[in-house]
Amino acid sequence: MVRNLVVNAIWAKASDGIIVVSVRGVTTGVRFEVSDDGSGIAQEDLPKLFQRFRRVGDSSSKGGIGLGLYIARALVLAHGGEIGAESTLGDGSTFWFELPTTSAVPA
Numbered sequence: 001m002v003r004n005l006v007v008n009a010i011w012a013k014a015s016d017g018i019i020v021v022s023v024r025g026v027t028t029g030v031r032f033e034v035s036d037d038g039s040g041i042a043q044e045d046l047p048k049l050f051q052r053f054r055r056v057g058d059s060s061s062k063g064g065i066g067l068g069l070y071i072a073r074a075l076v077l078a079h080g081g082e083i084g085a086e087s088t089l090g091d092g093s094t095f096w097f098e099l100p101t102t103s104a105v106p107a
Contacts, residue, residue, distance in 0.1 A: 001032075001072045001075055001076065001097060002021070002032055002034070004068040004069070004071075004072050005032075005034040005072070005095045005097075006019065006021060006034055007068075008034075008068065008069075008095070009034050009035070009036035009038075009093075009095070010036075012036045012038035012039070012092075012093060013036040013037055013038045013092075014037050014038055014039075017036065017037040017038065017092075018036075018037055019034065019035065019036050020033075020034070020035045020036075021033070021034050022035075026098060028098065028100050028101070029081070029098055029099050029100040029101045030098065030099055030101065031096060031097070031098045032096060032097050032098075032099075033094055033095070033096040034094070034095050034096075035092060035093065035094040035095075036092050036093055037091075037092040038092050038093065039089065039090060039092075040087045040088050040089040040090050040091050040092055040093055041056060041085070041087035041089070041093055042056075042089055043087075043089075046085055046087060049069055049085055050069045050070055050072075050073040050083065051066075051070060052066065052067065052070045053065060053066040053067065053070075054066045054069075054070070069095075072097070076097045076098075076099065079099055079100070080099070080100050081097055081098050081099040081100060082097065082098050083095075083096070083097040083098075084096055084097075
């Protein structure tokens with residue numbers, strides 16, 4: 001999951017931009033975040049990001065078929081976690097997911 005978010009950030013960042021990857025503890029578990037300083041995502045496109053075969057913005061020129069975020073979402077949800085994105089056009093994006101420290105998924 002982290003790999004997919006980092007690759008997406010590499011595609012999205014400004015040519016001389018940066019990517020920030022962070023991990024921190026939260027009340028219910030662990031939160032992973034990947035931020036870039038790219039062109040951002042329109043607010044109306046944010047709900048579409050985790051849908052199967054969806055690509056938004058200029059991502060169609062970068063390759064892929066629109067399954068990476070869909071699969072990441074399925075994996076995170078299967079482990080009792082949450083996933084999301086925050087973005088402002090012209091100001092980059094942050095993709096995050098949280099996983100609980102104890103899983104509700106039976107062994």
